[in-house]
Amino acid sequence: MILLSGGDIVLPDRVLGGGTLVLDGDRIVEVDRATRSPGGTDPHFDLRRHYILPGFIDVHVHGVEGIDALDGGDAIGRLAERLPRFGVTAFCPTSIACAPPALRVMLSAVRAARTSAPAGARVLPAHLESNFISAEYRGAQPLECIRTPRAAGRQGDFSGDQILAEIAAARPDVGIVTLASELEGALDLIRDLTAQGHHVSLGHSAATYEQAMAGFDAGARQATHLFNRMPPLGHRAPGLAGAALEHDDVIAELICDGVHVHPAMVRVALSAKQPSGVMAITDGTAGSGLPPGTRTLLGGRPITVRDTARLDDGTIAGSVLTMDRAFAKLVTVMGLGLVDAATICATTAARALRLQGFGAIAPGAAADLVVLDADFGVVHTFVAGSPVWSRPRR
Numbered sequence: 001m002i003l004l005s006g007g008d009i010v011l012p013d014r015v016l017g018g019g020t021l022v023l024d025g026d027r028i029v030e031v032d033r034a035t036r037s038p039g040g041t042d043p044h045f046d047l048r049r050h051y052i053l054p055g056f057i058d059v060h061v062h063g064v065e066g067i068d069a070l071d072g073g074d075a076i077g078r079l080a081e082r083l084p085r086f087g088v089t090a091f092c093p094t095s096i097a098c099a100p101p102a103l104r105v106m107l108s109a110v111r112a113a114r115t116s117a118p119a120g121a122r123v124l125p126a127h128l129e130s131n132f133i134s135a136e137y138r139g140a141q142p143l144e145c146i147r148t149p150r151a152a153g154r155q156g157d158f159s160g161d162q163i164l165a166e167i168a169a170a171r172p173d174v175g176i177v178t179l180a181s182e183l184e185g186a187l188d189l190i191r192d193l194t195a196q197g198h199h200v201s202l203g204h205s206a207a208t209y210e211q212a213m214a215g216f217d218a219g220a221r222q223a224t225h226l227f228n229r230m231p232p233l234g235h236r237a238p239g240l241a242g243a244a245l246e247h248d249d250v251i252a253e254l255i256c257d258g259v260h261v262h263p264a265m266v267r268v269a270l271s272a273k274q275p276s277g278v279m280a281i282t283d284g285t286a287g288s289g290l291p292p293g294t295r296t297l298l299g300g301r302p303i304t305v306r307d308t309a310r311l312d313d314g315t316i317a318g319s320v321l322t323m324d325r326a327f328a329k330l331v332t333v334m335g336l337g338l339v340d341a342a343t344i345c346a347t348t349a350a351r352a353l354r355l356q357g358f359g360a361i362a363p364g365a366a367a368d369l370v371v372l373d374a375d376f377g378v379v380h381t382f383v384a385g386s387p388v389w390s391r392p393r394r
């Protein structure tokens with residue numbers, strides 16, 4: 001057993017001040033209202049003046065610290081090793097639109113990491129920012145890789161069907177597929193993908209309100225980085241943003257760095273959807289965690305760390321956000337309480353992905369936890385009851 005005592009424990013409905021968590025194996029077995037003193041031989045963490053939260057779950061992260069999910073080799077395992085220092089206990093490795101061989105390499109690396117369970121964050125099924133997106137709203141995604149769903153034959157070097165064949169060959173390792181519902185054949189594709197157990201998220205899309213609602217009716221249940229890479233919310237033309245805000249069954253990803261979405265619009269989204277309808281994502285890249293000026297890659301495309309990650313022409317290319325900073329911004333800039341911020345950084349994503357027993361601190365839940373200091377710096381990250389990262393003592 002491991003005792004985590006004296007911290008402010010962020011439960012799903014309240015903060016328990018000065019309580020104790022008891023971990024046994026990979027589970028939380030007890031939430032005690034009292035601070036327990038060390039005794040016996042059980043490892044004991046004195047966490048007075050610290051916060052204990054459910055570990056962060058990032059469903060949209062391309063990379064961190066010089067590693068990109070599409071780098072090949074053991075990139076996915078190395079991401080899993082690095083992310084706990086930012087409080088992440090589970091993540092969906094995220095691709096950008098790419099050619100079939102690159103997708104195959106990444107999905108087999110996801111498979112390998114999920115089978116071998118490297119020490120670090122849990123590797124969840126991948127998130128594909130797929131080839132089936134709007135050319136106009138592609139952002140930093142390569143135009144030459146964008147396809148129309150089910151268009152007959154090859155378009156350029158490869159066909160959309162070849163991408164779908166890669167997805168079919170790696171079904172259990174493909175979690176979320178981002179696509180644009182206004183494209184020809186997209187509604188049938190949404191029906192097919194959801195019938196096969198994938199989560200479809202609408203994004204990188206020019207969809208009108210009606211086209212977005214048709215996508216949700218076909219089975220899409222998420223919106224990819226709400227407000228970014230979609231037409232702006234307009235009072236006569238609500239678009240995908242308006243549809244996602246309105247639809248009760250749709251969960252919205254939100255990049256909570258204060259750059260991609262103005263803090264006021266974060267609050268607007270939260271009042272429309274409540275914390276249970278929003279999940280904080282980083283959209284982080286290999287530039288995350290690296291100093292300004294650093295050159296690195298996003299899906300093989302050169303990017304530079306500036307105010308965020310940018311292509312050479314200045315186009316925003318993902319972010320340099322990490323989940324610990326997203327949590328801190330939600331509290332300090334957006335003005336949220338700890339319970340709501342933890343819901344947005346952990347609980348909603350677990351529910352969206354149907355990860356039972358994850359994303360909340362409760363007896364019987366997985367012991368995936370992050371411990372923060374009073375300034376929201378990450379001190380310890382636990383995955384399955386083991387401390388996988390601890391800040392070096394200063």
Ligand SMILES: [Zn+2]
Pocket residue numbers: 129139204225229
């Ligand atoms: Zn994107």
